[in-house]
Amino acid sequence: MNTGSDEPGEAAVAEDRTGTDEAGVQRALGSRAPEFVKARRALHLSWQVGVFIVGLAVVVAGVAMLVLPGPGWVVIFGGMAIWATEFVWAQLVLRWTKRKVTEAAQRALDPKVRRRNIILTATGVVIIAVLAGVYLWKFGLEMPWNIKDQ
Numbered sequence: 001m002n003t004g005s006d007e008p009g010e011a012a013v014a015e016d017r018t019g020t021d022e023a024g025v026q027r028a029l030g031s032r033a034p035e036f037v038k039a040r041r042a043l044h045l046s047w048q049v050g051v052f053i054v055g056l057a058v059v060v061a062g063v064a065m066l067v068l069p070g071p072g073w074v075v076i077f078g079g080m081a082i083w084a085t086e087f088v089w090a091q092l093v094l095r096w097t098k099r100k101v102t103e104a105a106q107r108a109l110d111p112k113v114r115r116r117n118i119i120l121t122a123t124g125v126v127i128i129a130v131l132a133g134v135y136l137w138k139f140g141l142e143m144p145w146n147i148k149d150q
Contacts (some may be wrong), residue, residue: 027071029092032085048086055090 031038037047062075077097083090107113 030087051082051086055079069148 022074031044031048033044033047037043056079058079059076060079062072062079064070065072065075080090080094080097084094110119123139
């Protein structure tokens with residue numbers, strides 16, 4: 001960033017004030033493969049294919065666990081973390097996800113939001129209890145598909 005000044009420190013200070021220090025972001029992103037792997041193109045490409053396949057298998061298992069028993073989201077994020085060891089796009093997705101989860105956790109800890117959530121949950125429980133009571137009063141313990149014309 002050239003501001004027209006001859007002082008080298010001014011550009012760095014200007015970047016720090018805006019919070020867009022691209023050099024710091026770029027240093028943290030990229031392949032974490034060992035240097036001897038990165039030094040050979042064919043080996044690095046094979047490494048990337050292997051990382052992609054392992055990450056894909058873990059993500060697919062996590063997606064299956066969304067409908068089957070198991071910690072689906074945890075496994076999906078584990079697969080994303082595997083991909084993030086090699087691919088910048090996965091690193092950026094994980095950063096975005098971590099930021100959103102942190103923001104949601106902070107919002108959930110807000111006393112106003114907690115009070116609202118408790119009120120909404122209590123209201124929902126009362127409505128469900130009333131509906132269940134009306135059903136039991138009218139039909140008893142009979143299942144809905146066994147009820148004949150009334």
